[in-house]
Amino acid sequence: MLFPTLAFGLFFVAVYLLNWLTRPHPLVWRITIFGSSLFFYAWWNWRFVFLLLWAITSNWCAGNQIDKCLRLQNTQGARGWLRTAIVSDLAMLGVFKYYDFFALELSNLLGADTSIPLLELTLPVGVSFFTFQAMSYVIDLKRRLVKPMPFLDFAVYLSFFPQLVAGPIVRASEMAPQIAQRPDPRTVPSTEAFHLILRGLFKKVVISSWLASTLVDNVFANPDGHSSHDVLLGVYGYAIQIYADFSGYTDIAIGVALLLGFRFPTNFDCPYRALSLRDFWKRWHITLSSWLRDYLYIPLGGNRGRNSETYRNLLITMVLGGLWHGSTWNFVIWGMIHGVALMIERLLPNRDIHPMFRWVITFHVVCFAWVFFRAESFAAALDVLAAIFSSPGNDQISSFPIVLVIGFALAAQFAPKSEVARLKNRLNRSGIATQGLAFGIGLVLIDLLGPDGVAPFIYFQF
Amino acid sequence: MNNTFDHRTDHPPNLNGFAAGRVFAGGLLGLGVAICLNSSILLAEAERLPDSTSRSISVAVWTPIESVASPLKLTWPREIGDRLLGRAKDEQQITLIREQVEMTTETNLEQEELVVESVQKERRSEASSSTSASEPVDSPWTEDNPLDVWVAGDSMVQFFGETFVSMVEKSPVVEGTSEPQLSSGLSRPDYFDWPTRIAEIMTEHDPDVIVLMFGGNDAQNIRTADSRWLERFSAPWTDEYRRRVGLVMDIATADEERIVLWVGQPPMRAAGFDTRMQLLNEVYQAEADERLGVHYVDLRSMFTDASGKYARYLPDSSGKLVDVRLSDGVHLSHWGGEWLSKLLLAEISRASDGVGELWP
Numbered sequence: 001m002l003f004p005t006l007a008f009g010l011f012f013v014a015v016y017l018l019n020w021l022t023r024p025h026p027l028v029w030r031i032t033i034f035g036s037s038l039f040f041y042a043w044w045n046w047r048f049v050f051l052l053l054w055a056i057t058s059n060w061c062a063g064n065q066i067d068k069c070l071r072l073q074n075t076q077g078a079r080g081w082l083r084t085a086i087v088s089d090l091a092m093l094g095v096f097k098y099y100d101f102f103a104l105e106l107s108n109l110l111g112a113d114t115s116i117p118l119l120e121l122t123l124p125v126g127v128s129f130f131t132f133q134a135m136s137y138v139i140d141l142k143r144r145l146v147k148p149m150p151f152l153d154f155a156v157y158l159s160f161f162p163q164l165v166a167g168p169i170v171r172a173s174e175m176a177p178q179i180a181q182r183p184d185p186r187t188v189p190s191t192e193a194f195h196l197i198l199r200g201l202f203k204k205v206v207i208s209s210w211l212a213s214t215l216v217d218n219v220f221a222n223p224d225g226h227s228s229h230d231v232l233l234g235v236y237g238y239a240i241q242i243y244a245d246f247s248g249y250t251d252i253a254i255g256v257a258l259l260l261g262f263r264f265p266t267n268f269d270c271p272y273r274a275l276s277l278r279d280f281w282k283r284w285h286i287t288l289s290s291w292l293r294d295y296l297y298i299p300l301g302g303n304r305g306r307n308s309e310t311y312r313n314l315l316i317t318m319v320l321g322g323l324w325h326g327s328t329w330n331f332v333i334w335g336m337i338h339g340v341a342l343m344i345e346r347l348l349p350n351r352d353i354h355p356m357f358r359w360v361i362t363f364h365v366v367c368f369a370w371v372f373f374r375a376e377s378f379a380a381a382l383d384v385l386a387a388i389f390s391s392p393g394n395d396q397i398s399s400f401p402i403v404l405v406i407g408f409a410l411a412a413q414f415a416p417k418s419e420v421a422r423l424k425n426r427l428n429r430s431g432i433a434t435q436g437l438a439f440g441i442g443l444v445l446i447d448l449l450g451p452d453g454v455a456p457f458i459y460f461q462f
Numbered sequence: 463m464n465n466t467f468d469h470r471t472d473h474p475p476n477l478n479g480f481a482a483g484r485v486f487a488g489g490l491l492g493l494g495v496a497i498c499l500n501s502s503i504l505l506a507e508a509e510r511l512p513d514s515t516s517r518s519i520s521v522a523v524w525t526p527i528e529s530v531a532s533p534l535k536l537t538w539p540r541e542i543g544d545r546l547l548g549r550a551k552d553e554q555q556i557t558l559i560r561e562q563v564e565m566t567t568e569t570n571l572e573q574e575e576l577v578v579e580s581v582q583k584e585r586r587s588e589a590s591s592s593t594s595a596s597e598p599v600d601s602p603w604t605e606d607n608p609l610d611v612w613v614a615g616d617s618m619v620q621f622f623g624e625t626f627v628s629m630v631e632k633s634p635v636v637e638g639t640s641e642p643q644l645s646s647g648l649s650r651p652d653y654f655d656w657p658t659r660i661a662e663i664m665t666e667h668d669p670d671v672i673v674l675m676f677g678g679n680d681a682q683n684i685r686t687a688d689s690r691w692l693e694r695f696s697a698p699w700t701d702e703y704r705r706r707v708g709l710v711m712d713i714a715t716a717d718e719e720r721i722v723l724w725v726g727q728p729p730m731r732a733a734g735f736d737t738r739m740q741l742l743n744e745v746y747q748a749e750a751d752e753r754l755g756v757h758y759v760d761l762r763s764m765f766t767d768a769s770g771k772y773a774r775y776l777p778d779s780s781g782k783l784v785d786v787r788l789s790d791g792v793h794l795s796h797w798g799g800e801w802l803s804k805l806l807l808a809e810i811s812r813a814s815d816g817v818g819e820l821w822p
Binding site: 006009013016017020100104107108111118120122123185186187188189190191192194217218221222223224225259376377380428432433435436437438439440441443444445447448449 | 479480481482483484485486487488489490491492493494495496499500503504539540543544547623624625627628631632638731774775781782783785789790791795796
């Protein structure tokens, strides 16, 4: 079930009503939300509901065992159960996401005579997200950062439909208190929620889908057939498209959760205004980068050792972060580019560099890496990069509206937050009927401006 | 925040939000406004759905809303917006093209029987002389007067169309255009009217080569002009579908010089879907065989493994396994698109002397 569809609209109206009606009854509420989330997930493929149920059950059981061992001061036992849970989670990811990739590479390495059987499985939507959430729960239990959750609370946490398929990756420490405590039904932050939902829909339906269909898809499918100017604009366009797509989804997810009484962490904070790669990763997919920091980079040693060890840890973290997005070499290269750029940043002091120059460099390193992220293969990425410098011919796609949209989207990153807050405050002072009316007209405008048919969100495939 | 409160005595603080019930009412108001303003679009979209229970329910829900909103002119803002954005189609132009399409069909139907016989004779003679080498012909195409190549169809075209265009445009005297329409086909012209669109392309661009690929969305009930539903793969359905395939082929071959390639469906992962696509392929093959100018491109052998079954990974020319299909078990991957594009180039070269030399 995609957010920008009527089916989701109707589903959400029913869930909203049930959520607030059943909230005074904890057990009924938990069953209602858990059931709704399973229904939401089953909409794609009901078979994968069993996978989700397995992830819930196995991690909850392992979590309880970890807690039991810790209470008995059996650290060894707790470590064993943690390993079991992590192996089980990684095995799930491995089978569905990585097995065919490695089997294929091994087959090709060993030669045509060796044939390793391939599974050819469909990737369950959101598996990377709920697996990472489950892993954070068991690790945090072992670290005594969270207390074990009751089964239904954990089931609601892992399956909660607003963030189930594409994040944000919410930690148990953030969700558990919100599940346990009944939110105040008198103060539903509708202004913020309606604003986020409309903003997310606009980003996805108008900006992302339009840029994809008019510019990006054509340029990446046939870079040689376009002028250098078109190709460069296509790369900038993809940077805006993926931001609009993913942050649009997150905006809607956060808005929907707010209406149900939940507050998710921020996932994007104007990433294209970053003045360094380090800054970029504090603003882009924040819940993933903080997950990688807390559960991978720091356990590897972080920046506590020698410089060479810090660089190694950075590179490992970013390469695995790249591989998290998908099982192709291009994602590995994407991660490596970011890892190497972060290493270079640490090596070079940047105090004397003008902020404008730092912004230009940072933005273009990010765009350079996006080429590998978007292209179908390594060779295709090189074709795109080569076409930027060596593709003559007339501009076929570049048009004033495209340049305007890309420019507007970039400029919006620098919009002062106080202005946005002032606008929200003004809306908040208006009555709920005015807000509802504005929301309805906003929906019609977005539908009018968007192209026919909306492609699934890019991050669903991860 | 104090979590114990009394709904009867505590008044909701308005600064941070509204009571859940009021938000529900406000949201419903917003959705209601959006539905009323968009009701004509919603009804049109519901009518385009495949014949199913969800279609019946959707039409039943949106029809009364649209019948109230439309006379009250609530649908006007949306219609004006569509017109301002150039989305509204010129009905007069469409009617004109449809009339041309129907005329073409009638003429072609009269000639069909005579043509079938001559085509079959021609094919037999082509087959017997296929081994003889053709004489090189001077290319009539230049950068100012390029060979115009089009590829059109459903979402399958979206996945290989641009790759194909990039390959044909490797020759400086070739201009390629890819026109995919997602979720379209020949079963539901009320969703996207391909015969009319093909006629438009012929009239406006007069391409030298056109590659067509339909079928992925066509295994569904067909709605006739008198609003009856024909059950998929029933005899009347097959007759009507054949007529539509033939109609598109006739429009495309109205210019005898034009090279027309009709691409069949590749094998599909889901057995039931694969069987349905095979049935459609039989229709395409049969209709193509009846027309001299249409070349049917069979993909089944290209995308099956040694045992003749669907395969996602297949060895390339160097023996390296590559993924030729997407994980959905339907569409072609980047590599699959490259393979198909190369096959199409070979087919175009085979279909016309001299064209093959454009892509050495």
